[in-house]
Amino acid sequence: xxxxxxxxxxxxxxxxxxxxxxxxxxxxxxxxxxxxxxxxxxxxxxxxxxxxxxxxxxxxxxxxxxxxxxxxxxxxxxxxxxxxxxxxxxxxxxxxxxxxxxxxxxxxxxxxxxxxxxxxxxxxxxxxxxxxxxxxxxxxxxxxxxxxxxxxxxxxxxxxxxxxxxxxxxxxxxxxxxxxxxxxxxxxxxxxxxxxxxxxxxxxxxxxxxxxxxxxxxxxxxxxxxxxxxxxxxxxxxxxxxxxxxxxxxxxxxxxxxxxxxxxxxxxxxxxxxxxxxxxxxxxxxxxxxxxxxxxxxxxxxxxxxx
DNA sequence: TACCAGGTGGAGT
DNA sequence: ACTCCACATGGT
Numbered sequence: 001x002x003x004x005x006x007x008x009x010x011x012x013x014x015x016x017x018x019x020x021x022x023x024x025x026x027x028x029x030x031x032x033x034x035x036x037x038x039x040x041x042x043x044x045x046x047x048x049x050x051x052x053x054x055x056x057x058x059x060x061x062x063x064x065x066x067x068x069x070x071x072x073x074x075x076x077x078x079x080x081x082x083x084x085x086x087x088x089x090x091x092x093x094x095x096x097x098x099x100x101x102x103x104x105x106x107x108x109x110x111x112x113x114x115x116x117x118x119x120x121x122x123x124x125x126x127x128x129x130x131x132x133x134x135x136x137x138x139x140x141x142x143x144x145x146x147x148x149x150x151x152x153x154x155x156x157x158x159x160x161x162x163x164x165x166x167x168x169x170x171x172x173x174x175x176x177x178x179x180x181x182x183x184x185x186x187x188x189x190x191x192x193x194x195x196x197x198x199x200x201x202x203x204x205x206x207x208x209x210x211x212x213x214x215x216x217x218x219x220x221x222x223x224x225x226x227x228x229x230x231x232x233x234x235x236x237x238x239x240x241x242x243x244x245x246x247x248x249x250x251x252x253x254x255x256x257x258x259x260x261x262x263x264x265x266x267x268x269x270x271x272x273x274x275x276x277x278x279x280x281x282x283x284x285x286x287x288x289x290x291x292x293x294x295x296x297x298x299x300x301x302x303x304x305x306x307x
Numbered sequence: 308t309a310c311c312a313g314g315t316g317g318a319g320t
Numbered sequence: 321a322c323t324c325c326a327c328a329t330g331g332t
Contacts, residue, residue, distance in 0.1 A: 255314080310331105
């Protein structure tokens with residue numbers, strides 16, 4: 001029943017991280033399907049993929065995976081991690097860090113941090129769960145949804161060196177699967193008032209075949225406008241889904257942490273979210289979403305002091 | 308115990 | 321257009 005995993009392999013293109021930056025990339029509020037392991041590695045799953053990551057000598061990022069998935073992951077993993085996206089490299093350099101000392105600090109504290117490129121549908125589900133919830137709780141909701149309503153993963157078992165958590169046994173449910181789940185059973189997954197939104201979105205998507213694919217083909221402004229028509233998707237969640245699920249680097253999600261960051265670091269106290277979003281797009285430009293992720297990471301760490 | 312968490316939608320001004 | 325508030329639930 002156990003599946004062999006391949007040996008640890010460098011991620012190409014070779015990239016170095018600090019442990020803090022890798023933790024922020026995998027578990028800092030973009031993705032909710034990565035779990036730290038006792039040996040310091042990370043175990044994650046998205047769609048039917050399962051992989052482990054760790055830092056080798058000199059902070060070089062390495063991966064391994066179940067052997068049957070290895071060929072696919074060798075191709076897909078750099079894209080998922082945002083490491084093979086030349087747009088991000090260019091966008092990062094084009095950010096105004098030369099004239100913005102706070103941004104420069106944030107970039108220095110999280111070397112290697114990027115925007116993940118996650119599956120659109122899963123990203124939409126994750127951020128519909130995210131409203132006024134802490135990251136640890138969003139992970140718990142999604143783990144319950146996967147275990148109770150998702151399909152078992154084809155290769156769920158761990159390598160001996162990476163004891164697999166119970167959380168990695170099933171895929172997240174698809175939107176088609178969610179459409180068949182009674183709202184009461186969604187509430188049982190700790191979704192609270194978000195259950196209504198998820199049920200409503202699932203029903204809408206079931207009634208509009210191809211809606212996700214058509215939205216994914218649109219540029220940022222049009223894609224966001226369509227996302228805003230879904231129940232439970234407002235400005236912030238639409239921008240998160242556009243950024244993390246569609247790769248629109250100009251999206252600038254404004255949450256409570258971004259309000260704090262812009263108030264404390266940029267003097268924008270008492271600005272409304274829409275105004276902060278306008279400032280962010282203007283000040284940071286085409287890579288505003290990338291800048292936002294560094295600011296978000298820095299501010300959250302400042303509010304919760306630890307190594 | 309309060310207050311907060313990667314907010315949104317609807318009602319009332 | 322803007323302001324207020326219900327919505328569920330666990331963390332700190």
